Amino acid sequence: MTSPLPDSGPRGPAEHAIREQIVAAAGRHFSRYGYDKTTVSDLADAIGFSKAYIYKFFNSKQAIAEAICMTTLGSILGDIETTIAQARTPTEKLRKLLETAVSTSVKLFFNDRKLYDIAAHSCGEGWSPSLAYTEQLVALVSRVVMEGRQAGEFERKTPLDETVHGILSSMNGYLRPLLLQYNLDSVPEGSNKVIALILRSLAP
Amino acid sequence: MTSPLPDSGPRGPAEHAIREQIVAAAGRHFSRYGYDKTTVSDLADAIGFSKAYIYKFFNSKQAIAEAICMTTLGSILGDIETTIAQARTPTEKLRKLLETAVSTSVKLFFNDRKLYDIAAHSCGEGWSPSLAYTEQLVALVSRVVMEGRQAGEFERKTPLDETVHGILSSMNGYLRPLLLQYNLDSVPEGSNKVIALILRSLAP
DNA sequence: CGAGTGACCAATTAGTAATATGGTCACATG
């Protein structure tokens, strides 16, 4: 039974210097000390205001974490898009898309474990940044698969939606931060085998 | 840093009425109260002997749990083999193999949550029953894929090992109890999409 | 009226002492 928590949606002016200061301070603190060990008062002290003022901009501590999570997952997506742009054929784009999603997440795990944990937690609790991340992945994969179909590299019999969700579900264990941490020891061998299998399944 | 725990291998006579009594009592207690809430003394009381006597047959409490876990996972494998036997074509065998692995695990989750948790924990800690389970799955899938190749239903270009491990890795999130619990809400839609993708990847 | 806060509350967490548990061993008993 969850107690009625304040909504995680935005509060106060959407664009505001203070809001960004809070997010910036949260980024530093969460990354160094982790979500649990960072108190809202710590963030307030960091920006030189009182704790109560923070709640003029965010409905809850979790809402702040979601903002951080959003940028974390956003930077993974950025990495993926950059890599896709460099690939030539749809086949290569899809391979790179999946490889980069995995390797960037793994890097995050080792370089910024505290932020990774927030992302994993977000994934487990179904926070909106996680949902947005998944949606973006769906959109990216859809785009590449459609390209590949038009280029004649991929089969066209299977409904697009079925293909795309099949791809993402099969990569589930490597794409979602929450699950990836249990599969770290099978990266990149296992993930590459799945990617190869996916590409075989797309053969015309 | 883990303190030097006693080995989980067998101790004392391998076949022994007492040994089986212990396992039987553990099965009941673990299933009803869970691993943590069951003490070794409880098991000793249940079979009418002293706690010390238990340690003539098992090196640790964990070793008892592994025995339970072995039979739990073994019954899933039994279910799978039964189902395979009823299917006609290799394609149907593979589909049923994967479907049954998922559905039987899900059933276990809802019907015997405490035993499921032990299996999940086993999977997370790399206990030998989990490794054995995975090996058995590899063996089963290998067999069916080989059949399918001989029957001309599956492609033969990809090395067998690559194919088999690709299949299992792509189903990872649905096959391993530890990961399955995070994907329950995408069963059976998600898992069926992966299975369909796998079958497409096997097309000659 | 908008920017900002101290004081306050319920709920979670940290700290700690007491208890319970996993595991061992020397020793009964027949």
Next chain:
DNA sequence: CATGTGACCATATTACTAATTGGTCACTCG
């Protein structure tokens, strides 16, 4: 010798209290 155990130890877990923390609100100040 095979079967079986009570007493014992170090560690883990519990139970309980004190201290923090997330979150709110009436209020100040310019």
